[in-house]
Amino acid sequence: MRLECDMNCPVNKEPQVLVDYCAGRLDARAGAEVKTHVEACAACSQFVVGQSAAWNALDAFEAPPVSAGFDRKLWERIEEAERRRGFWAGWWAAAFRKPVIAFALAAVFIIAALSLSSTRPVPPPAQAALDADRMERALDDLDMLQQLSRLANGNDQLAAGDWGDM
Amino acid sequence: MVAVAAMEPDAELMLRLKYGDTAGFALLLERHRAPVIRFLYRMVDNQAVAEELAQEVFLRVYKARESYEPTAKFTTWLFRIASRLALNWLRDVRHEKAVDSLEAGTGGDERARELPDGSPTPEEALLREARIEEVRRAVLALPARQRAAVLMHKFEGMQYSQVAGALGLSEPALKSMLFRAYETLRARLAHMG
Numbered sequence: 001m002r003l004e005c006d007m008n009c010p011v012n013k014e015p016q017v018l019v020d021y022c023a024g025r026l027d028a029r030a031g032a033e034v035k036t037h038v039e040a041c042a043a044c045s046q047f048v049v050g051q052s053a054a055w056n057a058l059d060a061f062e063a064p065p066v067s068a069g070f071d072r073k074l075w076e077r078i079e080e081a082e083r084r085r086g087f088w089a090g091w092w093a094a095a096f097r098k099p100v101i102a103f104a105l106a107a108v109f110i111i112a113a114l115s116l117s118s119t120r121p122v123p124p125p126a127q128a129a130l131d132a133d134r135m136e137r138a139l140d141d142l143d144m145l146q147q148l149s150r151l152a153n154g155n156d157q158l159a160a161g162d163w164g165d166m
Numbered sequence: 167m168v169a170v171a172a173m174e175p176d177a178e179l180m181l182r183l184k185y186g187d188t189a190g191f192a193l194l195l196e197r198h199r200a201p202v203i204r205f206l207y208r209m210v211d212n213q214a215v216a217e218e219l220a221q222e223v224f225l226r227v228y229k230a231r232e233s234y235e236p237t238a239k240f241t242t243w244l245f246r247i248a249s250r251l252a253l254n255w256l257r258d259v260r261h262e263k264a265v266d267s268l269e270a271g272t273g274g275d276e277r278a279r280e281l282p283d284g285s286p287t288p289e290e291a292l293l294r295e296a297r298i299e300e301v302r303r304a305v306l307a308l309p310a311r312q313r314a315a316v317l318m319h320k321f322e323g324m325q326y327s328q329v330a331g332a333l334g335l336s337e338p339a340l341k342s343m344l345f346r347a348y349e350t351l352r353a354r355l356a357h358m359g
Contacts, residue, residue, distance in 0.1 A: 016341045019348055023320075050352040053359020058320055058351070060294075060301045063204040064213050070203075071195065074221050078228050 011037065011044055018044060022051040176240030183231045191228060198241075199224075201322055202248050208317050209252040211306055219251045238331055241324065245332040249314050256310045297358065304354040312347035319344060 011017050011034065020026050021034045038044045176197070182190035202223055206216035226247055305313060311333060318329045330340040 014341075016345055019345065049359065050356035051348060053357070054348065054351045054355040055320070057297070057301050057355040057358040058305070058316075060298045061208060061305055061321075062298070063207040063216075066200055066203050067213075067217055070199065070217055070220070074195070074224055077221060077225055081225065081229065 009037065009041060009044065018047055019051060022048055022055050174236070174240060177236035180227075180231065180234045180236065180240060183228070184234055191231075194227070194240075195224060198244055202244065205245065205248055205314075205317050205322060206252055208305060208321065209249075209310070209314060210255060211302070215255065219248070219255060222251055223248045239328055241322075242328045242331040245318055245322070245324070245328070246334070249318075249332050252314065253310055300358070301355065304351055307354075308347055308350060312343055312350075315340060315344050316347045316351070 017026070017030070017034060018038075021031060021038070024031075026034060038048050176194060179190035179194050183194075199220070203216050203220045206219045206223075207213055210216055210219070223244070227244065305316070308316065315329055315333060318324045318332060319326075324332070326337050326340055326344075329344075330337045333340065335343065
């Protein structure tokens with residue numbers, strides 16, 4: 001950033017001062033000091049010519065005018081944002097202004113939490129296999145009991161004297 | 167309200183808005199609408215996008231009314247919002263936007279060239295057109311943050327402290343960045359003097 005001029009050149013301490021000089025943003029005293037220096041310094045003089053040309057050329061980069069409906073569109077967006085904000089703010093305010101609604105909300109949350117915690121968990125696969133095994137054994141036992149029952153009924157008939165061909 | 171009366175007019179309008187006076191916001195909009203859109207247009211090189219981003223800037227200003235504290239100059243705060251939105255937009259479209267189109271001269275917004283000019287002859291009009299295009303390309307070729315710094319410094323006449331505040335830089339860092347940016351612009355535009 002050092003300019004190629006005298007090492008004692010004041011603008012070497014802060015080269016930005018030449019940009020300010022070209023932009024006309026120095027106060028009268030500082031501007032006069034830089035002007036005196038620039039007139040005597042070839043490097044600074046060359047810098048000032050280039051910077052002034054670039055600075056003035058930039059003015060050609062104009063911007064188009066603002067669209068006619070810009071403000072109307074903005075106010076519509078603001079109203080929409082306010083409406084949305086107002087709805088939620090009003091809802092919460094109403095809910096907490098009336099204790100009945102606040103208690104009702106709290107009750108709903110508590111019931112929901114309790115019903116979630118009391119839901120029976122789904123048995124793991126090992127547990128499910130064990131239950132099927134038990135069921136099968138119970139069915140076998142039931143089948144055996146039915147056979148014994150039939151045998152017992154037959155014995156009763158014999159004991160009652162139903163001898164038939166005997 | 168004594169402190170409010172002593173502060174800058176824009177900050178006072180923001181505080182009036184904070185206490186429900188929307189007329190204050192209308193005044194702020196009237197005062198800053200054009201500079202913000204101009205800045206955004208030169209940043210993104212597209213008027214429709216610039217106006218869309220400007221809508222977002224002013225919407226954010228309005229929404230921030232309740233938490234607003236006049237710790238910095240209003241313009242610094244406003245351009246901080248505008249710069250961030252523009253830089254984010256440029257970052258998001260960086261891969262989509264073909265630099266080739268810029269170099270080929272197909273980029274840019276035609277509306278910028280619809281401005282009335284005083285050139286009486288077609289030759290002068292063409293020369294003026296070429297000059298505008300060259301300047302536009304030189305500015306758009308700058309890295310985005312350097313471009314933002316130049317636009318605020320050159321076109322909006324903002325002080326170093328304000329531009330530094332808007333870009334979140336220290337003042338020496340900003341001066342160094344600006345010096346580099348003007349160095350690049352001198353290399354491309356000095357012959358136009």
